[in-house]
Amino acid sequence: xxxxxxxxxxxxxxxxxxxxxxxxxxxxxxxxxxxxxxxxxxxxxxxxxxxxxxxxxxxxxxxxxxxxxxxxxxxxxxxxxxxxxxxxxxxxxxxxxxxxxxxxxxxxxxxxxxxxxxxxxxxxxxxxxxxxxxxxxxxxxxxxxxxxxxxxxxxxxxxxx
Numbered sequence: 001x002x003x004x005x006x007x008x009x010x011x012x013x014x015x016x017x018x019x020x021x022x023x024x025x026x027x028x029x030x031x032x033x034x035x036x037x038x039x040x041x042x043x044x045x046x047x048x049x050x051x052x053x054x055x056x057x058x059x060x061x062x063x064x065x066x067x068x069x070x071x072x073x074x075x076x077x078x079x080x081x082x083x084x085x086x087x088x089x090x091x092x093x094x095x096x097x098x099x100x101x102x103x104x105x106x107x108x109x110x111x112x113x114x115x116x117x118x119x120x121x122x123x124x125x126x127x128x129x130x131x132x133x134x135x136x137x138x139x140x141x142x143x144x145x146x147x148x149x150x151x152x153x154x155x156x157x158x159x160x161x
Contacts, residue, residue, distance in 0.1 A: 054082060059092075
């Protein structure tokens with residue numbers, strides 16, 4: 001019996017660890033975990049109770065139909081309003097306007113999609129901003145590209161010249 005003491009100690013440690021694991025699971029894992037899948041089901045109701053932050057194009061069209069129509073007819077028809085503006089919650093709360101909508105007029109926003117890159121498909125409109133502005137006569141060669149260069153000539157909702 002003296003030679004088996006280490007086996008009994010290891011067994012007791014394993015039993016204590018198993019009991020500790022069961023207690024941990026009982027007290028620390030939420031009750032709704034696993035009800036509908038491998039997540040905490042109560043989280044759905046909690047997220048649904050949070051206030052809306054983002055809206056779709058239809059949310060904007062309710063008050064800005066002219067801009068929505070221009071965007072729907074133009075090349076930016078598939079884009080949401082929020083990349084260029086801000087989340088809907090920065091402008092509307094409880095279906096009432098409470099602040100002016102911020103507008104990003106910086107050229108870097110347009111160049112995120114339209115800067116000439118070899119990896120982009122040829123069919124996507126791409127420009128080298130300096131070449132584009134020099135060719136259009138907006139700036140002289142060697143001059144810096146102004147921050148609001150794009151919206152000087154293009155309506156962002158329907159970007160035809």
